[in-house]
Amino acid sequence: MQLTLTRCEVRSWRATDADALARYANNRNIWINLRDAFPHPYSKRDAHEFLKSITTRAAETLFAIAVEGEAVGGIGFVLHPDVERVSAEIGYWLAEPFWGRGIVSEALAAVTAYAIRTHGLTRVYAVPFAWNAASCRVLEKAGYVIEGRLRKSAIKDGKLTDQLQYAYIAP
Ligand SMILES: CC(C)(COP(=O)(O)OP(=O)(O)OC[C@H]1O[C@@H](n2cnc3c(N)ncnc32)[C@H](O)[C@@H]1OP(=O)(O)O)[C@@H](O)C(=O)NCCC(=O)NCCS
Numbered sequence: 001m002q003l004t005l006t007r008c009e010v011r012s013w014r015a016t017d018a019d020a021l022a023r024y025a026n027n028r029n030i031w032i033n034l035r036d037a038f039p040h041p042y043s044k045r046d047a048h049e050f051l052k053s054i055t056t057r058a059a060e061t062l063f064a065i066a067v068e069g070e071a072v073g074g075i076g077f078v079l080h081p082d083v084e085r086v087s088a089e090i091g092y093w094l095a096e097p098f099w100g101r102g103i104v105s106e107a108l109a110a111v112t113a114y115a116i117r118t119h120g121l122t123r124v125y126a127v128p129f130a131w132n133a134a135s136c137r138v139l140e141k142a143g144y145v146i147e148g149r150l151r152k153s154a155i156k157d158g159k160l161t162d163q164l165q166y167a168y169i170a171p
Pocket of ligand 1: 031091094100106137
């Protein structure tokens with residue numbers, strides 16, 4: 001998969017992304033805003049395991065965000081089974097040196113549209129931690145609308161937090 005955008009490219013992960021992935025993902029400022037399944041510290045072995053694991057998935061739903069060919073972040077969605085098969089949860093992260101350039105806002109809008117057209121979805125949603133103002137802004141810029149506050153719904157780094165539920169409804 002490859003989406004060529006103005007500020008970045010969203011593309012399939014490659015085995016050769018391991019070095020960049022391990023270097024950029026090993027950052028507490030990224031980990032603190034993600035699920036605990038995202039390792040910290042993030043080692044070279046974690047990068048290789050991740051890149052190997054995605055090759056065995058039924059559908060390709062996890063992608064690299066690349067700038068000048070280098071993988072500098074990740075974006076992907078989780079498809080749901082049964083009655084929620086029209087919905088997917090989306091998530092993303094970007095290497096800290098690239099923050100604030102509009103990269104994820106652009107990638108998020110493009111991958112949302114891709115997920116909807118490829119999988120026939122009606123809804124894509126995200127649940128950032130309430131403290132994550134940058135992520136909320138990115139979601140709003142990509143056309144997501146806040147639907148609610150999930151009070152005390154998560155614990156991260158030993159701290160209970162609310163999550164905010166944002167969704168994009170297919171036109
Ligand atoms: C959140 C994240 C993905 C944003 O990526 P990015 O490419 O820097 O985002 P963009 O440049 O497209 O947009 C960021 C917006 O947030 C705003 N912003 C940044 N920090 C902010 C803050 N502390 N408070 C309010 N707004 C903030 C920026 O001003 C910008 O909005 P603007 O264009 O209206 O000025 C990136 O910071 C990241 O990877 N964070 C760690 C992982 C993470 O939080 N993932 C999401 C989990 S839900």
